[in-house]
Amino acid sequence: MRLFPTTEKKNKKLCLLLMSLLIIVVLFSGCWDWMELNDITIISGIGLDETEEQGKIRLTVQVIRPAALSGGGGDTGGTKGGGGLGGDETQAVRLLTTTGETVFQAIRNLGTQASHRLFLSHTHVVVISREAAEKGIYRFIDFFARDTEPRPNIRVLIAEREAGEIMRHASGVESIPALGLYRAVQTAALNALAPDITLQDAKIRLASETTELVAPLTKLYVEEGIDGEKKTRVDVAGTAVFRGDKMVGTLNKKETRGLHWILDKVKTGIIVIEHAGGKQSLEIVKAESKITPEIRDNELVVKIKLDVNTILGDQQCVKILTEPDEIALLEEKQTAEIRTEITGAIKKAQELKADIFGFGDEFHRKYPEQWKKLEQHWVELFPGIKIELEIKSDIKGTGAIREPVYRLR
Amino acid sequence: MLRFLSRLRNLSFLLKEKNNDKNSNFKAQQLTADLNKNIKLFRQVLGDSSDVIIRQFKLARGGTSAALIFLDGLVDKKQINDHILRPLMVHSQTSFFGTLKKLKDSFIFIDDISELKDFGKIVSAVLEGKAVLLVDGSASALVIDVKGWEQRAIEEPDTEGGVRGPREGFTENIRTNIALLRRIIRDPALTFYHLRLGNKTKKDISIAYIKGVVRDSLIAEVKFRLNKIETDAVLESGYIEQLIDDNPFSPFPTIANSEKPDKVAAKLLEGRAAILVDGTPFVLTVPMLFIESFQHPEDYYVHPYFGTFMRWVRYISFALSILSPAYFVALSSFDHELIPTPLLISMAAAREGTPFPAVLEALLMIIVFEILREASIRMPRSFRAGGKYRRRPGDRTGGCICRSNRACYGDRYLPYCCRHFYCASSDRCRYNFALCSAFWSRSVRPVWCDHHTA
Numbered sequence: 001m002r003l004f005p006t007t008e009k010k011n012k013k014l015c016l017l018l019m020s021l022l023i024i025v026v027l028f029s030g031c032w033d034w035m036e037l038n039d040i041t042i043i044s045g046i047g048l049d050e051t052e053e054q055g056k057i058r059l060t061v062q063v064i065r066p067a068a069l070s071g072g073g074g075d076t077g078g079t080k081g082g083g084g085l086g087g088d089e090t091q092a093v094r095l096l097t098t099t100g101e102t103v104f105q106a107i108r109n110l111g112t113q114a115s116h117r118l119f120l121s122h123t124h125v126v127v128i129s130r131e132a133a134e135k136g137i138y139r140f141i142d143f144f145a146r147d148t149e150p151r152p153n154i155r156v157l158i159a160e161r162e163a164g165e166i167m168r169h170a171s172g173v174e175s176i177p178a179l180g181l182y183r184a185v186q187t188a189a190l191n192a193l194a195p196d197i198t199l200q201d202a203k204i205r206l207a208s209e210t211t212e213l214v215a216p217l218t219k220l221y222v223e224e225g226i227d228g229e230k231k232t233r234v235d236v237a238g239t240a241v242f243r244g245d246k247m248v249g250t251l252n253k254k255e256t257r258g259l260h261w262i263l264d265k266v267k268t269g270i271i272v273i274e275h276a277g278g279k280q281s282l283e284i285v286k287a288e289s290k291i292t293p294e295i296r297d298n299e300l301v302v303k304i305k306l307d308v309n310t311i312l313g314d315q316q317c318v319k320i321l322t323e324p325d326e327i328a329l330l331e332e333k334q335t336a337e338i339r340t341e342i343t344g345a346i347k348k349a350q351e352l353k354a355d356i357f358g359f360g361d362e363f364h365r366k367y368p369e370q371w372k373k374l375e376q377h378w379v380e381l382f383p384g385i386k387i388e389l390e391i392k393s394d395i396k397g398t399g400a401i402r403e404p405v406y407r408l409r
Numbered sequence: 410m411l412r413f414l415s416r417l418r419n420l421s422f423l424l425k426e427k428n429n430d431k432n433s434n435f436k437a438q439q440l441t442a443d444l445n446k447n448i449k450l451f452r453q454v455l456g457d458s459s460d461v462i463i464r465q466f467k468l469a470r471g472g473t474s475a476a477l478i479f480l481d482g483l484v485d486k487k488q489i490n491d492h493i494l495r496p497l498m499v500h501s502q503t504s505f506f507g508t509l510k511k512l513k514d515s516f517i518f519i520d521d522i523s524e525l526k527d528f529g530k531i532v533s534a535v536l537e538g539k540a541v542l543l544v545d546g547s548a549s550a551l552v553i554d555v556k557g558w559e560q561r562a563i564e565e566p567d568t569e570g571g572v573r574g575p576r577e578g579f580t581e582n583i584r585t586n587i588a589l590l591r592r593i594i595r596d597p598a599l600t601f602y603h604l605r606l607g608n609k610t611k612k613d614i615s616i617a618y619i620k621g622v623v624r625d626s627l628i629a630e631v632k633f634r635l636n637k638i639e640t641d642a643v644l645e646s647g648y649i650e651q652l653i654d655d656n657p658f659s660p661f662p663t664i665a666n667s668e669k670p671d672k673v674a675a676k677l678l679e680g681r682a683a684i685l686v687d688g689t690p691f692v693l694t695v696p697m698l699f700i701e702s703f704q705h706p707e708d709y710y711v712h713p714y715f716g717t718f719m720r721w722v723r724y725i726s727f728a729l730s731i732l733s734p735a736y737f738v739a740l741s742s743f744d745h746e747l748i749p750t751p752l753l754i755s756m757a758a759a760r761e762g763t764p765f766p767a768v769l770e771a772l773l774m775i776i777v778f779e780i781l782r783e784a785s786i787r788m789p790r791s792f793r794a795g796g797k798y799r800r801r802p803g804d805r806t807g808g809c810i811c812r813s814n815r816a817c818y819g820d821r822y823l824p825y826c827c828r829h830f831y832c833a834s835s836d837r838c839r840y841n842f843a844l845c846s847a848f849w850s851r852s853v854r855p856v857w858c859d860h861h862t863a
Contacts, residue, residue: 030742040757042753066755066761067761069754121746122746122753124750176754
């Protein structure tokens with residue numbers, strides 16, 4: 001094969017020119033958005049607060065310092081200096097704080113502090129303070145939904161007090177506090193102690209006409225570290241309930257699990273019941289729920305069918321609980337406990353007039369014709385919905401032993 | 410510089426011509442009936458080389474004069490003494506009877522023997538390792554095949570390993586190689602077509618194929634291409650490969666080579682042709698498809714599941730080795746959002762303090778790998794045997810990659826491979842350069858730094 005089919009000098013030159021142009025076009029087209037890894041500052045978490053000055057946003061971002069994470073350096077963020085992030089130079093992250101009129105402006109205002117371009121694709125959590133959330137959350141969310149860098153799986157959390165403080169303190173064992181918080185939300189949700197709400201979930205719930213937003217609650221607590229010093233840590237538990245984009249109340253841990261039962265999101269967890277003079281733990285191994293809305297002569301009814309399997313996880317009494325009669329009793333009490341949790345959650349939600357369960361969407365799907373009328377009055381209708389619970393709960397196992405190893409002598 | 414080079418070229422041209430002058434006209438010479446004249450002729454052509462042996466003797470205890478000419482080292486002396494000299498000197502008849510036929514028929518106990526008149530052919534027979542018998546009164550010579558020289562035994566090839574399958578590999582001797590193929594394919598259809606290449610080297614080349622399996626046009630094409638070769642030297646099958654390649658500009662090979670008889674036999678059975686070249690254990694097979702790079706006879710020796718798995722491993726590792734540096738560059742320079750956060754952090758940590766872009770790092774890495782590879786192949790065995798030197802380069806790089814997840818270690822590891830590179834010559838250069846740079850900095854720096862120090 002001949003590279004240049006013509007022998008004429010002129011054409012050869014033209015061919016060479018074209019070839020070199022082609023090579024340049026192919027090889028150099030990537031240069032315009034070339035950004036080396038050490039030219040970006042990775043934001044791991046963002047805290048959003050209201051400033052004292054009306055309408056302004058205070059932004060606290062946690063940026064990763066890779067150098068501190070690679071051997072030597074600070075391998076443990078947030079374990080030094082009385083629970084704070086302490087000795088700044090050895091820390092895996094650094095905090096940058098600024099204010100702005102909007103979230104986007106505030107992020108760009110960080111340009112005066114960050115050494116490199118800020119990079120949002122590896123942001124894991126966005127924490128918004130309760131105070132700010134009560135005034136409306138959408139002004140914080142829109143930027144993260146609209147911008148192309150943040151991922152849809154960012155976890156959205158509500159801080160009991162200041163969001164910036166949450167950014168300052170460590171959670172779990174991760175060296176990057178925001179990553180620890182991200183994992184903590186997932187672990188809490190696994191045990192149905194807090195909802196696991198991603199940015200995508202938040203967008204869907206905000207977009208819905210009736211289904212209201214929920215978000216995990218996070219707060220600081222103080223504990224004594226192994227060196228005897230008081231450390232401030234971050235804790236994720238409970239649910240923030242919204243109406244529209246404004247936070248209106250909270251659910252405690254039990255009510256949070258009630259919410260999860262209805263949403264069919266319980267993966268595991270412990271049900272504690274009092275029985276035979278002690279407390280017995282039952283570990284949830286399977287939970288399935290089904291919601292069926294019904295309209296019965298001008299009354300809205302939601303039928304919730306729940307199927308729960310548990311195993312006996314831990315007993316405090318010395319009675320043999322594995323007898324069929326005892327099991328039946330335990331199952332009965334377990335059913336009652338689940339019923340309490342569900343009704344508690346529903347009662348709270350109805351009090352707050354916030355349809356966090358998505359009942360409205362269920363009615364919409366099943367009764368599209370009637371829904372047009374229902375929709376306009378949903379806020380008034382929701383508190384009046386009648387709930388019919390049908391709980392089937394079984395104890396399927398007793399763990400590695402059947403009878404307690406210790407008996408009264 | 411250019412002038413020097415062109416002068417050099419002229420000079421070499423002259424040298425070549427001189428050589429040609431000396432040797433090219435011998436083909437025109439003719440043998441005569443006079444033995445002494447003939448011997449003189451041989452002396453003239455073969456020169457004063459010490460390995461040329463011209464043994465003069467008399468037939469049948471003092472009869473006609475005769476001479477045996479051969480090259481020391483290329484012939485089997487035992488055969489010459491026992492089967493040529495002894496019968497001729499002791500048993501043959503006194504008188505010479507005009508032709509060499511009687512000698513050939515009755516007194517020389519060697520299988521391959523022929524009577525030649527063409528002086529050029531006789532000389533090349535001597536150079537091949539045959540013995541030439543000249544008898545006074547005859548204008549022709551007997552060319553007797555008594556080839557026999559030291560050769561490597563059949564060994565396991567270094568370049569192509571395997572777990573299961575025959576261990577033997579081709580040697581430098583084409584006869585042995587042909588025998589190795591014959592032993593695998595015992596079929597009369599297995600054919601070897603012989604020819605010689607190289608004006609100076611006159612290499613034995615053999616095209617092997619199985620009649621009825623191979624396409625005739627392929628054999629015709631191979632013969633056509635080989636016969637068209639006009640060259641002075643064929644030192645290795647690589648010469649032939651490059652001379653008959655389909656597409657010399659392509660980086661992809663169109664001719665495969667192997668050291669293993671079972672592999673070549675497998676390809677012959679698939680209808681390919683093999684080209685055996687004397688003096689190298691690498692046998693060429695044509696045509697070659699790209700996919701053959703991933704195939705190995707061992708795939709057929711093991712269980713099909715495992716063979717298929719191994720082949721897929723090869724495909725995948727091919728893709729990985731081709732694409733991974735590119736992916737590394739793409740991810741670390743453009744698409745940071747695609748990297749999992751923990752990996753991103755450790756990559757960013759590794760990049761901290763490196764002044765070069767990832768592209769340069771990746772290129773540097775590839776080049777360093779090439780240097781290490783070249784150094785480890787080319788390094789004299791005595792350096793390697795110690796173990797200490799041998800293990801170092803690979804170990805260090807491998808460990809380094811694992812430990813720090815970084816691509817840029819050229820700065821640290823170049824000195825290592827330099828240390829291993831060749832031996833004395835490069836060492837000497839290095840010292841010279843080191844000394845030069847020391848002198849340079851000593852003499853220049855004070856001038857620059859005057860205002861700093863003052």
